[in-house]
Amino acid sequence: MSNLLRLWDSTGLAHFQPGQVVMILIGLCLLFLAIRKQFEPLLLVPIGFGGVLANIPGAGLAYSAAENALHSADPAVLAEMARLLGQSVASDAEALLQALGLAAAPVQQAAASAAEAAGFSDGMLHTFYTVAIASGVAPLVIFMGVGAMTDFGPLLANPRTLFLGAAAQFGIFATVLGAVGLSTLGLMDFSLADAAAIGIIGGADGPTAIYVASLLAPDLLGPIAVAAYSYMALVPLIQPPIMRALTTQAEREIVMTQLREVSQREKIVFPLMLLILVALLLPAAAPLLGMFCFGNLMKECGVVKRLSDAAQNALINITTIFLGLSVGSKLVADKFLDIETLGIMLLGVVAFAIGTASGVLIAKLMNRFGSHPLNPLIGSAGVSAVPMAARVSNRLGLEANPSNYLLMHAMGPNVAGVIGSAVAAGVMISLVGV
Amino acid sequence: MSNLLRLWDSTGLAHFQPGQVVMILIGLCLLFLAIRKQFEPLLLVPIGFGGVLANIPGAGLAYSAAENALHSADPAVLAEMARLLGQSVASDAEALLQALGLAAAPVQQAAASAAEAAGFSDGMLHTFYTVAIASGVAPLVIFMGVGAMTDFGPLLANPRTLFLGAAAQFGIFATVLGAVGLSTLGLMDFSLADAAAIGIIGGADGPTAIYVASLLAPDLLGPIAVAAYSYMALVPLIQPPIMRALTTQAEREIVMTQLREVSQREKIVFPLMLLILVALLLPAAAPLLGMFCFGNLMKECGVVKRLSDAAQNALINITTIFLGLSVGSKLVADKFLDIETLGIMLLGVVAFAIGTASGVLIAKLMNRFGSHPLNPLIGSAGVSAVPMAARVSNRLGLEANPSNYLLMHAMGPNVAGVIGSAVAAGVMISLVGV
Amino acid sequence: MSNLLRLWDSTGLAHFQPGQVVMILIGLCLLFLAIRKQFEPLLLVPIGFGGVLANIPGAGLAYSAAENALHSADPAVLAEMARLLGQSVASDAEALLQALGLAAAPVQQAAASAAEAAGFSDGMLHTFYTVAIASGVAPLVIFMGVGAMTDFGPLLANPRTLFLGAAAQFGIFATVLGAVGLSTLGLMDFSLADAAAIGIIGGADGPTAIYVASLLAPDLLGPIAVAAYSYMALVPLIQPPIMRALTTQAEREIVMTQLREVSQREKIVFPLMLLILVALLLPAAAPLLGMFCFGNLMKECGVVKRLSDAAQNALINITTIFLGLSVGSKLVADKFLDIETLGIMLLGVVAFAIGTASGVLIAKLMNRFGSHPLNPLIGSAGVSAVPMAARVSNRLGLEANPSNYLLMHAMGPNVAGVIGSAVAAGVMISLVGV
Amino acid sequence: MREDELFMQGVELMLFGVSAVVIFLSLLVLAIGLASQVILRFFPQPAESQAVAPRRTSAAAESSLDAERIAVITAAVHQHRQRRRNG
Amino acid sequence: MREDELFMQGVELMLFGVSAVVIFLSLLVLAIGLASQVILRFFPQPAESQAVAPRRTSAAAESSLDAERIAVITAAVHQHRQRRRNG
Amino acid sequence: MREDELFMQGVELMLFGVSAVVIFLSLLVLAIGLASQVILRFFPQPAESQAVAPRRTSAAAESSLDAERIAVITAAVHQHRQRRRNG
Numbered sequence A, B, C: 001m002s003n004l005l006r007l008w009d010s011t012g013l014a015h016f017q018p019g020q021v022v023m024i025l026i027g028l029c030l031l032f033l034a035i036r037k038q039f040e041p042l043l044l045v046p047i048g049f050g051g052v053l054a055n056i057p058g059a060g061l062a063y064s065a066a067e068n069a070l071h072s073a074d075p076a077v078l079a080e081m082a083r084l085l086g087q088s089v090a091s092d093a094e095a096l097l098q099a100l101g102l103a104a105a106p107v108q109q110a111a112a113s114a115a116e117a118a119g120f121s122d123g124m125l126h127t128f129y130t131v132a133i134a135s136g137v138a139p140l141v142i143f144m145g146v147g148a149m150t151d152f153g154p155l156l157a158n159p160r161t162l163f164l165g166a167a168a169q170f171g172i173f174a175t176v177l178g179a180v181g182l183s184t185l186g187l188m189d190f191s192l193a194d195a196a197a198i199g200i201i202g203g204a205d206g207p208t209a210i211y212v213a214s215l216l217a218p219d220l221l222g223p224i225a226v227a228a229y230s231y232m233a234l235v236p237l238i239q240p241p242i243m244r245a246l247t248t249q250a251e252r253e254i255v256m257t258q259l260r261e262v263s264q265r266e267k268i269v270f271p272l273m274l275l276i277l278v279a280l281l282l283p284a285a286a287p288l289l290g291m292f293c294f295g296n297l298m299k300e301c302g303v304v305k306r307l308s309d310a311a312q313n314a315l316i317n318i319t320t321i322f323l324g325l326s327v328g329s330k331l332v333a334d335k336f337l338d339i340e341t342l343g344i345m346l347l348g349v350v351a352f353a354i355g356t357a358s359g360v361l362i363a364k365l366m367n368r369f370g371s372h373p374l375n376p377l378i379g380s381a382g383v384s385a386v387p388m389a390a391r392v393s394n395r396l397g398l399e400a401n402p403s404n405y406l407l408m409h410a411m412g413p414n415v416a417g418v419i420g421s422a423v424a425a426g427v428m429i430s431l432v433g434v
Numbered sequence D, E, F: 001m002r003e004d005e006l007f008m009q010g011v012e013l014m015l016f017g018v019s020a021v022v023i024f025l026s027l028l029v030l031a032i033g034l035a036s037q038v039i040l041r042f043f044p045q046p047a048e049s050q051a052v053a054p055r056r057t058s059a060a061a062e063s064s065l066d067a068e069r070i071a072v073i074t075a076a077v078h079q080h081r082q083r084r085r086n087g
């Protein structure tokens, strides 16, 4: 009989909370979007699946050993944890969880040891999160792989397009202002660090957003990553109306002059030059841009094909699996189902819109004052979202003039946007980070 | 002269113990079976080699830093360790090793620190074990890869075969009973947790057995893994006599109706449905079945081919190398050469036999009462041992009727057996686990 | 305004030290040699890039959290660290860094916790170093991959060439003597352990050198690795003059008898035999040679192609990336720019020269007393530097006699040299290691 | 723990375990049947295209960085060259 | 922290951030221009070979353990066999 | 430690090290010779098949999840279709 109770108690049915049901439905919804609508499936499939796993009641996959001990509601364990955390023995699990979150490192270690001694262990997703994201490694490794897949040829052929990559980052900082504005109005409760992490969504670059969020606002990492990847997938819907509204038919028809060929030596020198500029001016961006440049150097130098292949295939794919599942671990109901999440989703789309608009407007300005014709449609590609945004520019160009292929021209601002948001990330980390 | 002594003392010859010689021979024997007889070579080559490495005298590859310090027999070190472990200074290494095993986490940490300060370090295989198995990660990653390689089409076309996968798990629970029976008779000394871990051998699924053993009976992990993989390789010898004994020629000749084609949508929905059932009923199986479903979803959804390839190739292969070596670390003489190991080997083969028999008998029953003809030979495939058991069914079917291809029909119970033993593992963990 | 100061303070320009500039130039120089001159690019590209990253001022990528806290020069943090390290509050960062290096493990842990609480974290390269090298894993995994790529056929066909692999290791031990000689003369300050680690450069085998250095002289790992890989790349320049000086034209023209074919069984037995010899005689070499033999067994046994492919491709490539970056972390100015580095570079080239000479001379001796003709040019291949040294032997043979292909004959001593230096490493570790 | 008690626990474990496995897999059989019926009735897939179409879209989604881009770029370059020659 | 203060910090962060990004990327534009001029003037690469040559040398560097060795070995073995037949 | 002592230790390390390497590799030479003789005399392998046969069996062992299964399945499906057409 006691076994029967234990068996029932060990089912999920006995413990399901409404929030968990909602989150599982959100996870399934992300999977639907990823699989059916092909919304950034490489990330949203693992994130969505991780979100479902994280909310399985009683499994505690997303929690640490100490959190699992507190969730267990075993009175003896709670009393011991209360003692270790310096709380009254009468404290409930909720209060103890909060105390645990605020405790100093040695206290947390003691709590973890006690929990493990009582037979609790870190959940699988929590382990993945610790190894992949809390250590900072996974986003950096993915950035290295992205570097090894990026061709800077179009950018080097027309370096002025870097300004478009800079312009589109205005979306980031406008969103920071929006977030602190919401806090000032008392509608939300974002700190400056939170606002900075939310702003990076506007960078339209997944690993950068995750890296910054893991440093500045780990509690908001779940919604930030979901927003970043969702809106990146939505770029073909978000950008065109803005681009059409801000350009005339004549501007959209502008044919750009063909790009010159870029020599291999220029391509080899570029990542080193960028690295040295980072070293001189923005050390806080050194991990992100350093790994990016390393990946790109491996690709371009041509003498380490084995390593470059590994970075572009086995390594980035394996890391993506664990990064996605780890992000999923931040979709637990008690952290995700919050008014702040709505704010983040709202601010994210605003960030994309402002970034797109800034890119287009600066492109118009550059077209007016530059010597070479510049089609403003490629300005929107500056938000990054490689290569989706460049393809959107190309599509709108073809709409206006069926022989106007803008793709290659748009790749310049597109990869510039990646650099731009990594630079913005570095600025945030050095100004806001502890 | 002192150097000469030191050199001699640093050879293996000076320290060889009979048990180590025996274990090295066992390791070589596993390698012979794996290479010459092709007994599950992907696991038994690393396990056998790891077993040899683990028993190199004086190298301490399978021990932690603290264990290596105690094995060193340096009096000063022993005295310090005795003090830390709260034992009398006169205690010998043997006694201290036992005390270390039983010590609380903080004491173990202190012992580890002291050992490292004295210049000892964790052995290579011990490090692999900690990272790959003690963390639970390696079996789960392999299960994800297996999921990404499994086609549930035959199962979905004929879901009734799931009952065969259930029936064959009876071998697991009968073996649990056998193990506690041996203890009750005083022949062996298995706890209930030990018995549960031993039973899972009957699941005929390597990663599941290793995962459960690492949670419930880490000390028995070596023999359990060796038994599981050896008997899986022996399936073509163990199963046929039982299958022939329990079926008539007429039954073996039964031709089954062709399976319908299964749509991609059904294949995508299946892992999600299984996951939700796990969430509702058996959270303890969530890590194993969650990763399995995740792998399968990546394969079937068709939009993350990169990730699915990584899970099926680079990731599972790398993990298999380290999993195998880690299991080898549990083949050290003082843990393996024990009467319990004999018991485990004996119980393991019994488990396979009972599982095979139950599968065949239930298949006969279903054939009698079902509407469609069902060849009882496919019942034995329910033990899993994918795809060996299904091929055995096919072979016996062809023997009875040269045009009776059962392979595809047997794949249904075969993959059902994987799910069945993961479910059984979940039940064990939730009922017996701390 | 304060933000402006903070921004300036966060640039690299505000913190650049001359040593860092020098080291960044050295890193770029290594990259130039690797990319343009193809000096062992697979290692020197990551090492060179890591060296640049490690010296970015203010980024602290190569330092632990505690070191970064001390570098921050924040008075409150320094005071707290001084308290933890038991130093006077007036101590400057320099003194505290030294005290940290010498502190016991628990004190270091406390310092790390305090640093993390104050918002500092381990640098990216420091994390890579800890995981990849300090744990000993990366060199061992690479050695496994090298084993899986090595064909022992030529060695088994002519086992006498093992003596050439032994002879060339004389360079290792002569260099040890040179290093302690420099210390005895008061020119350098190498301990016996340092000398042993430096000597292994003469083994001309990257992973062995890094493995030994990480155990015996972690502070010297940077220059040792750079020297080892640089001189390996310079083998075509270093060896020929020595080989020409020590041989006559007649000797160089010697044509060797064709090698017999070696059966697969002999190739399978060889790694096991080598392993058992290691177990009997030299357990200290068990990690290195064990993983090497494991890789080779996987290759030769033919039944685990999946695993052998993983060891030769995905796994070794991924590990090489992180090993290289980790070595780069030891190229920080304050550890590398030292008179000792010059000594190491000097001793390294001497080691290569002596190893080459010993190999050639013993080959001449064997040619005089053996029954089969033996071209002394293959003696130099005994230093290892696979397959560069064997190709040098081949080239000089062709110079002397345009139809005298020595490559296959030189592969015997070449792979023997790998075993020889791993054995030498084992001897060093057991005699000098703590 | 007395030996009898251990044995009784083993029996209990067997009973609960077997039942749990059977119940779980029975529910799975039901769920599969239900899902198949729903999918085949309300969300049918054309049998022919099912193997090909999704694969193509997925390939497109993934090769975004390679094939498609290269194709369009090639077209663009070609276009430009044509124009220059004719111009 | 007062709310106004937070907002002012946000404004400050925006101003500094935007300026930093623009300055950084402007310097990068200058650096690229400079580097391109230096490379194209002083270290030009023959346009044709650039795509092929380095790839070949790199391949050679990497396949050292496979292709080249096998080729030379094959040649050596062939040579020996020839000689034996003729001898 | 006195400097002379360090140097003597270095000499000692050299002597022991060189001897150890030579002894170890000499034993390995003996062991290889012995093993080759034993294998060639008592467990000979047909020279031709040695390169091919084991590879084939190993491939079979590994592709168990792919090739063989697919082949048999294809045969089975073909068989069934034939029968239906003829039936």
Ligand code: NA
Pocket (backbone or CB within 6 Å): A202, A203, A204, A205, A382, A383, A384, A385, A417, A418, A419, A420, A421, A422
């Ligand atoms: Na961006």
Ligand code: NA
Pocket (backbone or CB within 6 Å): B202, B203, B204, B205, B382, B383, B384, B385, B417, B418, B419, B420, B421, B422
């Ligand atoms: Na099973």
Ligand code: NA
Pocket (backbone or CB within 6 Å): C202, C203, C204, C205, C382, C383, C384, C385, C417, C418, C419, C420, C421, C422
């Ligand atoms: Na060597």
